[in-house]
Amino acid sequence: MGKGDDTMSSYIDNILMNETLVTVEEVVVHLKKFGLVAKAPEKLDGGAALGLKLKQNKSGGLEFQRGNEIPQIKEELNKGELFSIYSKLIGHYPIVGWLRPACSYIKRHAECRGWDDRVGGRTTALIEEVLKKVEKQDPVRGMWNVLQTLDGVVWCDASSIATGVVLEVGEVVAKDAACLGKNDDASHINVAELDAVTKGVNLALKWGLHNMCENRLCHCNKPDVLTRVRKSWLVPTKEHIAAVTHLDNSGVQELHNLHHMRVERTLYLVRKVDPSVPKEQVVRTCDKCQSIDPAPRAHEAEELGVTRTWEKLTVDVTPYSSGVYITMVDCGPGRFTLWKRL
Structure with missing residues (x-):
């Protein structure tokens, strides 16, 4: 570097050409002027570009599929190897579907801390289940040549597990995204849905869309699979350690002060921690809640x-x-x- 052009070689990867405007021979000759040697050209149909396998469908459009092999796991995995498998599963693919929340959920609940620590049997069983499902029904697929337009539709959904967003351009899904909620998040579901809409709008702006509409309720809820994991994963197993706790009035007050919800919502969150807690007068003694909606006090x-x-x-x-x-x-x-x- 700094000693001239002979210190490094130039490299260009994946040149996409429109043969109606320029021929392959003209591009090869142009590259040779700069000392670049081109390999034999390949058609997009049946070939690969940008790490995606491409194939033409019946309507003449190009569809992409996974460009790498589905990874295999060893008998014993450490945290670093586990994350490497997820990188190969998701990679840079624009559409991954249910794989996004599934991989994120397993990574968060892996029984290890350091990168060299071995993961537990439950995590290994979950990732094996995911790999088997990917072999039968790989969600990595979609249209490769998405229409260039300023209009689009943002599909948003949220659950207690994750928020999901699907970006649709020209009636074709162009991108999906998912984000797990925080473990200690006690926000109302309406707040989570608003967060999903915000993420959807930001995603649309990155794609250069200016005219968009938000669809959340429909007979076909496209981002629903991005907000859920298998129900069997949520059931505590024998490997989990059960912890018993009891909330006193100060603990109940602390949970209520997170967002100053009303009596029923506060009671719901409190009983998630301690089911034995009765309906206390926490909201009735909260000065902030009383200043907004005073509750009648009996004498x-x-x-x-x-x-x-x-x-x-x-x-x-x-x-x-x-x-x-x-x-x-x-x-x-x-x-x-x-x-x-x-």
Whole structure:
């Protein structure tokens, strides 16, 4: 570097040509002028480009498939080898489908910390299950030549596990994406769905789309597979360690203070941690919640009347007709009352 052009060689990979505009011979001659030798040209149909296998469908469009072999696993895997398998499964493919949340879920729940640590039997069984399913039904496939346009449709969905986004251009799926939620995320499902919409809009902008619409509810929910994993994976196994915990009032208050949800939602989140917790008055004693939507507070029953005049007074605000009045009542025998309009 810095000593001239002889210190390094030039290299160009995958030159895509339109033979209606230029011939192969012209490109080869042009490359030779710069000392570049070209291999024999290949047609896109039945060939490969940018790491994708291409094949022409019945309608004349080019479809891509996985360009590498499905990886095989050894009897014992460490964390580094596990992540390497996932890189080969997902790679740079624009459409991966259910593989995205499946791989992310297994990586997060792998029973290891360091890169050289061996993964447990459960993780090995899960990745074997994924590889068998990929061999039978590989989700890596789609249209290779997507229409260049400014219009598109963003499909969004969310669950308690992940958010999913599918980008559709010209009635063809161009890209999908998925993101697992945080383990300690206690956000309402509406917040997760809004997050999915935000990710979808950002993805569309990266593709240069300016006119887009968001479709979330339809008879064909395209991003649904991006937000789920197999139900059997979510069932605790015998290898898991069971931990018992009990929440006191301060623990319940801490969970409520995450997002200041109402009574029913707070109770739902609390019982996820400790099912024995009864319905407490956490929201009723929260100053922030009371400032927005005050809940009625019950007073202890007692006798307000007294035997002496002006010994005890009651004061309240009373709406009457079109006005509001402050009222003061003597609790003595006379029940003398004063009203003053506010």
